[in-house]
Amino acid sequence: MKRLWQAERSGPKAGFDWSICDGSQLSKRDTDSVANGTHSDTERVSSQSPFKADSELLTVANLFEQWAVYSADKKAANTIKRYRGSFRSFAAFAKSRDARSLTADDVFAWAEMRRDVEGVSARAINKNDLVAVSSVFRWASGRSGGQLLxxxxxxxxxxxxxxxxxxxxxxxxxxxxxxxxxxxLTVKHDDHNPTRAASRRWCPWLTAYSGARIAELTNLEKRDIRHEAGIMVMDLRVTKTGELRTVPLHAHLIDQGFLVFVATSAPGPLFYDPKRHRKDSGYSSGVDRGGPISS
Structure with a gap:
């Protein structure tokens, strides 16, 4: 900077070589590398790469877990659980590759593997697996997902x-x-597993009279059967939409002794024993119980 200042005050006679400012003094190696595009990768960002070379690795498993955290209060718990199943397969296929490097060909190859090796039907892959992966990747490529992709x-x-x-x-x-x-009607009480016997005895009749899904009914608890405005109702707390739904109890269920069964049941779930219940199964408790996906 001092030489530049002195040169400006003294004029061209000061002997300052201004050619260094217009690149005329670049070495032949430098000019050739710029012209031929052979300069170091550290000096340029490849137009073919969707992410910077020094960025942190973003595996498929990592990407899903970020989406799951973001979606915890936005998606139904069962949706997150179903998506997790699809992503377990996709993460195993992608292994340690960065999610930002995956192409349409990679996704299609995984879908074919899912069909040909894992035995999943093409219909199920289209309607479940690809919908799940597309939903998460769409989020990751948008502003809500920080435009990770x-x-x-x-x-x-x-x-x-x-x-x-x-x-x-x-x-x-x-x-x-x-x-x-x-x-x-013929199911008998089972001292060894009373809640399983109860589910076989009552859930078919409950679904016949309410139209509720079996997974919604098997999550009923004793507190969910109650009296409201002169009638007996059941509160379906774990539903596909995640919204509580209250349904009247049909008189025939009461005639069969359903209220007696509820009254004599212990507090808590009516149709499964939490001590026996698998932590990663079904709609249970309306939360995502799946463990982290392995990279």
């Missing part, structure tokens, strides 16, 4: 589904309904 590589990926000819209707037939409900 430059784009969503799952967009447009789908497996061809074979045409399936339905062999019968999707609903139970009348004789099947009668068989299920009749069998439920």
């Amino acid at each position: 430059s784009k969503n590589p799952v967009t447009g990926i789908a497996l061809d589904e074979p045409r399936i000819v339905a062999q019968r209707e999707r609903t139970f037939r009348d004789d099947e309904i009668r068989a299920i409900l009749s069998a439920a």
Whole structure:
């Protein structure tokens, strides 16, 4: 800086070589490397790389856990649990690769592996696995996810589904309904596992009269059966949408002795024993009980 100041005061005669400022004194090696694009990787950022070379590794497992934390109060617990199952497979496939380096070809290769090696149907992969991965990657490429990814590589990926000819209707037939409900009436108390016997005895009838899902009913607790405005109701706390739903109890359930069963049950879950219950199963307690995904 001192030489520049002196040169400016003294003029060109001061002997300062101004050519160093316009690059004319660059070595031939430097000019050739710039012209040929062979200068060091540390001096440029590759246009092919979606992330900086010195950025922290972001595995598929890490990415999912960040999304799970963000979504804890925004998504239904069962949605997070279902997505976790898909990401376990995807993380095992991607191994230690950075999620930002994954391409559409990688996603498609995983989907094919899921079908051909793990035996999952193309329909299930399209409707469950790819939806899960796309949802998380879309979040990661948006502002809510901090734009961790430059784009969503799952967009447009789908497996061809074979045409399936339905062999019968999707609903139970009348004789099947009668068989299920009749069998439920014959279930006896089991001292070894009373809650399992209770679920077999009451859940078929509860779902028949309420339309509730089995997973919603098996999470009923004693406190959920109560009196309101002159009628008996049950509060379904663990639902697909995550919103509590109150349903009246049909008179036939009361006639069968359901309220007696509830009154004689211990506080807590009516249809499963927490001591026996697997920590990673079902809708339980409305929380995501899945463990961290291994990278």
